[in-house]
Every structure is written in C-alpha cells, then in structure tokens.
Amino acid sequence: MAGRKRAARADGDATRARLLEVAGQLFARLGYAGAANKAICEAAGTDLAAINYHFGGRDGLYQAVLFEGYEQLINLQKLKEIHARQDSAENKLSAAIDMIVDRLYDEGGWHGRVFARELVAPSTHLAALVREGVMPRFKLMSDILSEVTGFSAQDPALLRCVLSVIAPMLMMLVVDRDTPTPFRALMTRPADELKSHLKHFALAGLLATKEQASRRGS
Amino acid sequence: MAGRKRAARADGDATRARLLEVAGQLFARLGYAGAANKAICEAAGTDLAAINYHFGGRDGLYQAVLFEGYEQLINLQKLKEIHARQDSAENKLSAAIDMIVDRLYDEGGWHGRVFARELVAPSTHLAALVREGVMPRFKLMSDILSEVTGFSAQDPALLRCVLSVIAPMLMMLVVDRDTPTPFRALMTRPADELKSHLKHFALAGLLATKEQASRRGS
Numbered sequence: 001m002a003g004r005k006r007a008a009r010a011d012g013d014a015t016r017a018r019l020l021e022v023a024g025q026l027f028a029r030l031g032y033a034g035a036a037n038k039a040i041c042e043a044a045g046t047d048l049a050a051i052n053y054h055f056g057g058r059d060g061l062y063q064a065v066l067f068e069g070y071e072q073l074i075n076l077q078k079l080k081e082i083h084a085r086q087d088s089a090e091n092k093l094s095a096a097i098d099m100i101v102d103r104l105y106d107e108g109g110w111h112g113r114v115f116a117r118e119l120v121a122p123s124t125h126l127a128a129l130v131r132e133g134v135m136p137r138f139k140l141m142s143d144i145l146s147e148v149t150g151f152s153a154q155d156p157a158l159l160r161c162v163l164s165v166i167a168p169m170l171m172m173l174v175v176d177r178d179t180p181t182p183f184r185a186l187m188t189r190p191a192d193e194l195k196s197h198l199k200h201f202a203l204a205g206l207l208a209t210k211e212q213a214s215r216r217g218s
Numbered sequence: 219m220a221g222r223k224r225a226a227r228a229d230g231d232a233t234r235a236r237l238l239e240v241a242g243q244l245f246a247r248l249g250y251a252g253a254a255n256k257a258i259c260e261a262a263g264t265d266l267a268a269i270n271y272h273f274g275g276r277d278g279l280y281q282a283v284l285f286e287g288y289e290q291l292i293n294l295q296k297l298k299e300i301h302a303r304q305d306s307a308e309n310k311l312s313a314a315i316d317m318i319v320d321r322l323y324d325e326g327g328w329h330g331r332v333f334a335r336e337l338v339a340p341s342t343h344l345a346a347l348v349r350e351g352v353m354p355r356f357k358l359m360s361d362i363l364s365e366v367t368g369f370s371a372q373d374p375a376l377l378r379c380v381l382s383v384i385a386p387m388l389m390m391l392v393v394d395r396d397t398p399t400p401f402r403a404l405m406t407r408p409a410d411e412l413k414s415h416l417k418h419f420a421l422a423g424l425l426a427t428k429e430q431a432s433r434r435g436s
Binding site: 031033113116117119120121122126127130134135138156157159160161162163164167168170171172174175176179180181182183185186189193194197198200201202203204205206207208209212 | 249251331334335337338339340344345348352353356374375377378379380381382385386388389390392393394397398399400401403404407411412415416418419420421422423424425426427430
C-alpha cells in the first residue's frame with residue numbers, strides 16, 4: 001500500500017513538473033493571455049483538471065511558473081552559499097558572476113523571458129515576486145558590493161554600484177536569444193571571456209567609485 | 219486658398235501627433251492587443267477613420283508609435299552631433315551619458331515601455347526597428363568606445379565594453395517607473411549623481427579592460 005501511494009505521489013510530482021515546464025515555455029512564447037489551458041495540457045499530455053488539481057487553477061499555475069522560473073534564473077541557495085563563504089569580497093563577487101553567466105549559457109531558457117514579460121507588463125503577482133524573489137538576491141549582492149566598496153547599505157552610491165554590476169548580466173538574461181540585438185553575438189564566444197570581462201570591468205568600476213568617494217570625504 | 223490648405227495641413231499634423239501620443243500611452247499600458255482602436259480614437263478625440271487616414275491602419279499606427287518612441291528615447295541626431303565633435307573620446311562618452319540620463323529623468327515616458335514590450339514579445343516590426351533604430355545608435359556608441367579603448371570594431375572585447383556601458387542606462391530606460399524594482403529609488407536622487415557615477419564607473423572599467431588587453435598582447 002505504502003509503495004503504491006509513493007508511486008502515485010511520484011507520478012503526481014512528475015505531472016506537476018511537466019505542466020510547469022510546458023506552461024513556462026508557452027507563457028514565454030505566447031504570453032499569459034495567448035497560452036490557453038487546453039494547449040498547455042495537450043502539450044503536457046495531461047487532462048484539463050490537472051491544472052486545478054496541482055495549482056488550484058490557471059492563476060496558480062502562472063504564479064508557480066513565474067516563481068520557479070525566477071528561481072532557476074538566479075538560484076537563491078547558491079547565492080547564499082557564496083555570500084556566506086570565508087573569502088574576500090572580490091572572490092565572492094567573482095563567484096556570483098560565474099554563477100549568473102553560467103546560467104546565461106545554459107540552454108532551455110523560458111525563465112528569463114517569463115520574468116521579462118512580467119516586468120514590462122506586470123500582473124498582480126509582480127509585487128510578491130519582487131518582495132520574495134528579487135529582494136533577497138538584491139540584498140545578498142548589495143552586501144557583497146558593500147564589502148568591496150565600503151559603502152553602507154543606506155548609501156545611494158551602493159545602489160548605483162549594484163546597478164552597474166548587475167545590469168549587463170540581467171540584460172543578457174532577460175533578452176531572449178532569438179531577439180536580434182547586437183549583444184547576442186557575445187553568446188557565440190566562450191563563457192569565460194564574458195565572465196573575465198564582467199569581473200574586471202566591475203572591479204575597476206567599484207574601486208574607482210570607492211576611491212572617488214574617499215577623495216570627496218577627505 | 220493657400221492659407222486654408224496650410225491650416226488644414228496643420229490641423230492634420232496635430233491630429234496625427236495626438237493619435238501617436240495617445241496610442242503610445244495606451245499601447246504601453248495595455249499592450250498592442252489590449253488597446254483597441256476605439257479607445258485610442260476616443261482618448262485622442264478623433265473619429266475611427268483617422269487611424270486609416272494618417273497611418274494606413276492599426277498596424278501602421280503601432281509601427282509609428284514604436285519608431286517614434288524609440289527616437290524619443292535616444293535622439294539619433296543628437297548622438298550623431300556628439301560623435302562628430304572635435305573633442306576627446308572621453309568627453310564624447312560623457313556627453314552621450316548626459317543625454318541618455320537626461321532623457322531618463324524626463325517625464326511622460328511611454329517610450330521605454332513600448333520598446334521593452336516589443337523586445338520581450340516581438341512583433342513583425344522588431345527586425346526593422348533593430349536595423350533602422352537600434353543599430354545606427356549602437357554603431358555610434360561602439361565608435362566612441364573604440365576610440366576610448368583602442369579595440370577595433372570587429373573585436374568582441376569592444377562589444378562587451380558597449381554592453382557594460384549601456385546596460386545600466388538601458389535597464390533604467392525600459393523598466394517603467396511604476397515597477398517596484400529596488401533601482402527606482404535612484405530616480406529620487408539628482409540626475410547629476412547618476413551621471414557622475416555612470417561616467418566614473420564606465421571610464422574606470424574601460425581603461426582597466428584596455429590595460430588588461432595590452433598586457434595580454436605584449
């Protein structure tokens with residue numbers, strides 16, 4: 001009996017995961033309004049009731065796609081581990097850049113596009129996503145950059161530094177690989193070139209900003 | 219007679235401009251599918267035929283909104299003037315940053331959001347917008363950064379530098395002021411602070427990248 005229950009649960013988990021993945025791809029390509037429940041269930045090989053059963057309805061499915069996609073875009077646990085390391089702030093920044101650029105080069109990406117769509121055409125879920133998804137990651141990055149620059153968490157100079165460091169990566173993450181921007185050519189080059197560039201550029205910019213602030217302060 | 223014709227033409231231009239502005243606001247807020255012709259014409263105070271008369275139809279109106287919005291986001295003529303100045307590359311970069319950040323602080327902005335929507339959910343017009351709108355601006359910025367760094371136009375290192383310099387500004391331009399990202403707090407600070415930060419950060423990053431490349435080359 002217990003074995004059969006476990007098997008049923010495992011089947012359920014697999015169905016839930018399949019729905020999430022298929023819905024993510026379709027919401028990314030067609031938008032929330034354009035991806036009908038019927039199309040999602042057909043592509044996932046489930047009946048229509050599965051959306052209600054696993055997600056409490058279409059809205060719950062979309063919310064799960066949004067949060068799961070963002071989590072796959074930037075893994076919170078990994079970023080926490082990098083932040084907690086006994087290491088220099090420069091090395092932590094380097095590890096965070098490695099992690100985000102590796103994600104960028106991974107294949108399969110509906111994650112960035114669903115997030116980008118939500119940012120430019122917000123649903124009722126954006127506020128919760130920013131609060132529970134964006135902010136914890138933003139705070140960890142702020143913290144690392146505060147260590148590098150000496151700027152306090154309340155200093156607007158720190159916020160500007162976070163913008164300068166993460167914008168290039170964020171832009172590459174959310175603009176779909178099929179979109180014909182000039183920057184897509186970077187993806188045909190090895191990931192290490194982009195990582196090395198982003199690290200050098202960021203560190204030089206951060207140290208110059210720190211130095212300029214200390215000159216002003218003295 | 220000539221006077222009456224001129225007056226009629228001026229009326230027509232004003233109607234066209236009003237339609238463009240109203241449609242821009244509605245497409246930005248509701249998306250292409252969500253902003254009905256009827257709503258646009260009612261808000262602009264015109265009859266429904268005006269869309270066909272001035273833009274050859276709804277698709278032509280959207281295309282005009284997209285191109286006009288992008289032009290207002292980054293003025294090509296001004297960027298050309300900056301590029302053509304008899305001045306150092308560093309000063310040209312500084313002037314380009316001033317121009318883009320000033321635009322960011324200007325009020326009224328549907329321009330960034332229409333462009334962002336088009337980037338994440340492309341229509342048939344995106345390829346032409348990239349070709350005729352994005353690329354000429356991208357080439358001018360590349361040119362200026364090539365002068366700063368010494369990287370040739372074909373060097374992928376130059377493309378990475380353009381990404382690092384423009385991504386922070388582009389991100390601020392396309393994310394709507396109402397969207398609750400942490401970076402919106404920067405807009406409550408004086409524009410000069412952001413300009414000064416972006417210039418120092420960019421220049422330090424560019425010079426470090428140039429130096430690193432020349433060390434590798436030697």
